[in-house]
Amino acid sequence: MPDKKPISSVNDFVVRFANVNGSGSASANEMFARAILRHGVPVSPRNIFPSNIQGLPTWYEVRVTEAGHLGARGGVDMMVAMNPQTWDKDIAGIEPGGYLFYDSTKPMPSTKFRDDITVIGVPLTAITNSTYTDPRQRQLFKNIIYLGSLSALLDMDPKLIEQLIGEQYKGKEKLLSSNVHALHLGRDWALQNLKCPIGLRVKKSDKVGDRIFIEGNSAAALGAVYGGATVCAWYPITPSSSVAEAFTAHCKKYRHDPATGQAKYAIVQGEDELASIGIVIGASWNGARAFTATSGPGVSLMTEFIGLSYFAEIPAVIMNIQRAGPSTGMPTRTQQCDIIACAYASHGDTKHVLLFPEDPAEAFEFAAAAFDLAERLQTTIFLMLDLDIGMNHRLCRPLKWDDSKQYDRGKVMTAEMLDEGRDFGRYLDVDGDGIPYRTYPGTHPTKGAYFTRGTSRDRYARYSEEGSVYADNMQRLVRKFETAQDLVPRPLQANAAKPTKYGVIYFGSTSPAMDEAIGLLETRGHQLDRLRIRAFPFHSSVASFLAEHDFVYVVEQNRDSQLRQLIVNENGIDPVRLVPIVHYDGTPITARYIAKAIGDHQDHLKVTPLRKAVS
Amino acid sequence: MTYIAKPKFHHPGLKKNELGYTHRDYEGKISTLCAGCGHDSITASIIEACYELSIEPHRVAKISGIGCSSKTPDYFLGNSHGFNSVHGRMPSVLTGANLANRDLIYLGVSGDGDSASIGFGQFAHSIRRGVNMTYIVENNGVYGLTKGQFSATADRGSKSKKGVTNTDNAIDLVAIALQLGATFVARSFSGDKSQLVPLIAAAIGHKGASFIDVISPCIAFNNHAGSTKSFDYVREHNDAVNRLDVLVGRDPIAVDYAPGTVQVVEQHDGSKIALRKIDADYDPHDRLGAQTFLQKHAAKGQIVTGLLYVDPDAEDLHAHLNTVETPLNSLEADTLCPGSAALDKFNASLR
Numbered sequence A: 001m002p003d004k005k006p007i008s009s010v011n012d013f014v015v016r017f018a019n020v021n022g023s024g025s026a027s028a029n030e031m032f033a034r035a036i037l038r039h040g041v042p043v044s045p046r047n048i049f050p051s052n053i054q055g056l057p058t059w060y061e062v063r064v065t066e067a068g069h070l071g072a073r074g075g076v077d078m079m080v081a082m083n084p085q086t087w088d089k090d091i092a093g094i095e096p097g098g099y100l101f102y103d104s105t106k107p108m109p110s111t112k113f114r115d116d117i118t119v120i121g122v123p124l125t126a127i128t129n130s131t132y133t134d135p136r137q138r139q140l141f142k143n144i145i146y147l148g149s150l151s152a153l154l155d156m157d158p159k160l161i162e163q164l165i166g167e168q169y170k171g172k173e174k175l176l177s178s179n180v181h182a183l184h185l186g187r188d189w190a191l192q193n194l195k196c197p198i199g200l201r202v203k204k205s206d207k208v209g210d211r212i213f214i215e216g217n218s219a220a221a222l223g224a225v226y227g228g229a230t231v232c233a234w235y236p237i238t239p240s241s242s243v244a245e246a247f248t249a250h251c252k253k254y255r256h257d258p259a260t261g262q263a264k265y266a267i268v269q270g271e272d273e274l275a276s277i278g279i280v281i282g283a284s285w286n287g288a289r290a291f292t293a294t295s296g297p298g299v300s301l302m303t304e305f306i307g308l309s310y311f312a313e314i315p316a317v318i319m320n321i322q323r324a325g326p327s328t329g330m331p332t333r334t335q336q337c338d339i340i341a342c343a344y345a346s347h348g349d350t351k352h353v354l355l356f357p358e359d360p361a362e363a364f365e366f367a368a369a370a371f372d373l374a375e376r377l378q379t380t381i382f383l384m385l386d387l388d389i390g391m392n393h394r395l396c397r398p399l400k401w402d403d404s405k406q407y408d409r410g411k412v413m414t415a416e417m418l419d420e421g422r423d424f425g426r427y428l429d430v431d432g433d434g435i436p437y438r439t440y441p442g443t444h445p446t447k448g449a450y451f452t453r454g455t456s457r458d459r460y461a462r463y464s465e466e467g468s469v470y471a472d473n474m475q476r477l478v479r480k481f482e483t484a485q486d487l488v489p490r491p492l493q494a495n496a497a498k499p500t501k502y503g504v505i506y507f508g509s510t511s512p513a514m515d516e517a518i519g520l521l522e523t524r525g526h527q528l529d530r531l532r533i534r535a536f537p538f539h540s541s542v543a544s545f546l547a548e549h550d551f552v553y554v555v556e557q558n559r560d561s562q563l564r565q566l567i568v569n570e571n572g573i574d575p576v577r578l579v580p581i582v583h584y585d586g587t588p589i590t591a592r593y594i595a596k597a598i599g600d601h602q603d604h605l606k607v608t609p610l611r612k613a614v615s
Numbered sequence B: 001m002t003y004i005a006k007p008k009f010h011h012p013g014l015k016k017n018e019l020g021y022t023h024r025d026y027e028g029k030i031s032t033l034c035a036g037c038g039h040d041s042i043t044a045s046i047i048e049a050c051y052e053l054s055i056e057p058h059r060v061a062k063i064s065g066i067g068c069s070s071k072t073p074d075y076f077l078g079n080s081h082g083f084n085s086v087h088g089r090m091p092s093v094l095t096g097a098n099l100a101n102r103d104l105i106y107l108g109v110s111g112d113g114d115s116a117s118i119g120f121g122q123f124a125h126s127i128r129r130g131v132n133m134t135y136i137v138e139n140n141g142v143y144g145l146t147k148g149q150f151s152a153t154a155d156r157g158s159k160s161k162k163g164v165t166n167t168d169n170a171i172d173l174v175a176i177a178l179q180l181g182a183t184f185v186a187r188s189f190s191g192d193k194s195q196l197v198p199l200i201a202a203a204i205g206h207k208g209a210s211f212i213d214v215i216s217p218c219i220a221f222n223n224h225a226g227s228t229k230s231f232d233y234v235r236e237h238n239d240a241v242n243r244l245d246v247l248v249g250r251d252p253i254a255v256d257y258a259p260g261t262v263q264v265v266e267q268h269d270g271s272k273i274a275l276r277k278i279d280a281d282y283d284p285h286d287r288l289g290a291q292t293f294l295q296k297h298a299a300k301g302q303i304v305t306g307l308l309y310v311d312p313d314a315e316d317l318h319a320h321l322n323t324v325e326t327p328l329n330s331l332e333a334d335t336l337c338p339g340s341a342a343l344d345k346f347n348a349s350l351r
């Protein structure tokens, strides 16, 4: 018996699988998460994987959460330790009173365990070897066997797992039955030899509702399909590659002409990011909706073209699935670290629109909206995801589409309008909103043609280095950016139960951890109003929120508090009133982390004179 | 205003093509390049080819990178849209434009600096993708716009205006285009209108990646013999002042010679190049033969000109991607958006 009382919890715990990359564990682990969902219990899984293909450690963490907390929690209640390389670290990470599940085929010396945890050994290798002769089968089915044992230990309904296996191997009867067989091998062994269930249990519930379970990258790619993107050019980079791959898959499903089988889209794997954004800009210049998906290093390469998009006013959509930088950084770890790099990408005075979805549902909506915005504003729109939303399955509300929606193609002057005698100056601000009209190439035999260039020009697109002409243009671009404020998704505010002088600003994938942290902070006696920023340029309500609070915490996942810098810069606010709360080790921020950082600061504020409190 | 518009006056007696357009309809703004620049002669040949083909000028999209050569699209087809993109990236912009609307004619104009150095990758990949375009490199062996540094097509051992000797080997873009599977490959000389015009016309008619390398002397940096230092000083290479070039300009070099013969051309700086026009019985359908022919004559110090290779059955990128005939830029929500019913189904598959 462990010297600490075993954790006892129904539908609220964290299981972490430690595996070796390339061992085929991913699908069994994902099935575990899905099986819990089928019990009606929300889960929030996370992949923690290395930036190599084979051999290095990989973890998959499943947070089982009746309360529906979808951020990472931190800590591990049950470790499924299948990787000898990381054994010591894995054992150390278990919460006191937690559980260790391991392959007991080879006995382990007692020094390798901890006294305050419950150790559960299943001779997985022995069971597998006595059943299968083929080495690959042995490796793959071992994963299903531990899934079976876990189902018994956690009191899960095996029918629900069988159902999932059935869906996965539909039409492949042999695979289906052999997987079900492996599941029961592990399950039966556990039922016969172990005390099942343990203190952690899954009980059927009804907390999932109609929510869907999807990765942000797939949702964003579908948003591009719904948003009418017809050209995609990309270059492989983690964690964004699955956007283009998903776009390809969605297009194959939805975008082939039924009569001819021809594609209503074009996807090009560019030779690099320079070509990818070049293709996007060429296509958009010519009136198609086009996008690319990349990550930090790709954005760095694209900046010259992004400047062209800004200055020559050509629509472009860039989905930036952020990962830890700088340079190659940690390619498979998450951060929100490209805020400044994207907001001001390229040389000279530039500013770009950024959209910050909080989950796959918003990734879908914002991706679709990005194409309307790009054409309306004739500029680059960044959809800022990160690895945590992009590559992890998240539970979110179902995706929605309004069938009456038409695309906003922006201000395009047609041949008819030109024939009516409308004055066409490519950079004329006819409506006072800073947005000029454009014409597509080939519109009219004698009217509306112009020369697009990255060099300075006058309102009629005629090359000019005249200072006043240049300044006039740059001012109009500022006006256009002001117009953008009211077109982009607005911040969402939620106030504390009691009036408070304190606020918190956050964005993107921090959202679920923040929601949970607010609850934790309340139990510590701290009340905070919150504002979730969903886009840059900042809506005027950001300034109001700042004005209404003495101190505002800005929670983000990068070292230098980049969103805070942007707020200070764009709102001219006293930086002292914006308190940075940063997390940047590459793992997703947790509620525990936020609550501790803000809570400690709040306690400090209460007892310390103002000057010290803010230093 | 620093640009110079052409007078609108049309001579009533001007010859018209099948569509009723005159030469003037294919012209653009007045060139601001140095008088005598080979690039202007290429502009003239493009105008001539488009006129002869009776192309509707506005159905052409002309795309370039950055450089003196890349400025030239402003000087032809004034009624068509032009795009002076960024240095070396014309091919990707053109590829995107072409994907968006397969119905237009795409003319890509680039320099040897633009295409053989910073844009070497983009050049190669647009060719290997088979983008339906006419890709013209105006090849002067130097960076004109940044005042005379060597480009990657400059011969090893050649001397720059500043007296520096080039120690790097030259890239032959034609050889590379052949190797990469371009389905139309030609080389010509800016001053040889009788050869260049039909080549451009044929390239435009070709459905696939057409590449033409045009040797195009640079008067400013290939004219050490006659120029003074003050020329460099005055010439700022921007449109605001470079009409001053007229003061030191030369007549453009023109040549006309028979197939199968070699013509030695003296450039502005006094250096000589030997152009060999391919024989009338040369077989332009043999890619390997073309490569050998090119190499053999290069070894003799001769630059082969003419249509080196063509595949009349070429397929373009749209064929490779099996895209619909309707230009992608004209598809709207009704055909592009799968709608809410499909989305409900999709949601259901994720539970």
Ligand SMILES: Cc1ncc(C[n+]2csc(CCOP(=O)(O)OP(=O)(O)O)c2C)c(N)n1
Binding pocket: B066, B067, B068, B069, B070, B087, B110, B111, B112, B113, B114, B115, B138, B140, B142, B143, B144, B145, B146, B151
């Ligand atoms: C990224 C970048 N690097 C450098 C330059 C400067 N630049 C402008 S044109 C040019 C070279 C042009 O040479 P080429 O393409 O041969 O054209 P030419 O002027 O000789 O016709 C260079 C290096 C630039 N515009 N952008």
Ligand code: SF4
Binding pocket: B032, B033, B034, B036, B037, B038, B039, B068, B069, B140, B144, B145, B217, B218, B219, B220, B221
């Ligand atoms: S510098 Fe050379 S390439 Fe440029 S315009 Fe003058 S002659 Fe032509």
